[in-house]
Amino acid sequence: MAQTSSLKSEPLVAGGESAEAKAVAGVIAAGRASAARHWVPATSGNFSVRINARTIAITRSGVDKGNLLASDILIQPLGEKLLPGSSAEAELHTALYSERPELGAIFHVHSPAATVLSRLALAEGSLRLTGWELQKALVGVRTHEATVDVPVFANDQDISALSGRVLARLAQPAGDAIAAPGYLLAGHGVYAWGATESDAARHLEALETLFAFELSYRRFTP
Numbered sequence: 001m002a003q004t005s006s007l008k009s010e011p012l013v014a015g016g017e018s019a020e021a022k023a024v025a026g027v028i029a030a031g032r033a034s035a036a037r038h039w040v041p042a043t044s045g046n047f048s049v050r051i052n053a054r055t056i057a058i059t060r061s062g063v064d065k066g067n068l069l070a071s072d073i074l075i076q077p078l079g080e081k082l083l084p085g086s087s088a089e090a091e092l093h094t095a096l097y098s099e100r101p102e103l104g105a106i107f108h109v110h111s112p113a114a115t116v117l118s119r120l121a122l123a124e125g126s127l128r129l130t131g132w133e134l135q136k137a138l139v140g141v142r143t144h145e146a147t148v149d150v151p152v153f154a155n156d157q158d159i160s161a162l163s164g165r166v167l168a169r170l171a172q173p174a175g176d177a178i179a180a181p182g183y184l185l186a187g188h189g190v191y192a193w194g195a196t197e198s199d200a201a202r203h204l205e206a207l208e209t210l211f212a213f214e215l216s217y218r219r220f221t222p
């Protein structure tokens, strides 16, 4: 039986709520907000929030991410076998949390602009954003004149292999660009992350909007 959120025996954090309860609530809120934007059609998307250095709360596979219950959230130890019922893409979360201890939340959606633009940008292997004021919503970006690098990967049903490619690419410096807090999977969607749930949510909203801007802009430029 998979360990789902019990919301009982965790130590309390400031405010009287357990770290597990707070993470589970954060996952549920992220799913609901994304569904309201029509970014997670037909059970697509997956969401996770870090509980502590060794454990995350993450959506189970195949459920409506806009109507999550606490029992739809798995409490997954990092570096251990995936729990029964895990998201098909759970390893894209666990591997990144293990590699980057500063990450507090990872959100994945099948939003329209990300899903379409990722196919147009796949041949280049990355999408470069520049000239948009909104890019300052991304961590580390101070000016519209900066160039933000968003890696683009071919979609793959072999999630372990894909995860290996993602980690290898993210370990490489972005050169004269600033690495985006996220990446695109061609024809699939976007992964975005942050140090906190609100950072991840802001990054996701900014990236999807920037992708929509870019799609419109490309229609008018050769």
Ligand SMILES: CSCCC(=O)C(=O)COP(=O)(O)O
Residues within 6 Å of the ligand: 042, 043, 044, 045, 046, 059, 060, 061, 062, 063, 086, 087, 088, 089, 108
């Ligand atoms: C119905 S969408 C196909 C799977 C997917 O890409 C996704 O984001 C949802 O997978 P999960 O196993 O996390 O429900």
Ligand SMILES: [Zn+2]
Residues within 6 Å of the ligand: 044, 045, 046, 089, 108, 109, 110, 188, 189
């Ligand atoms: Zn997906």
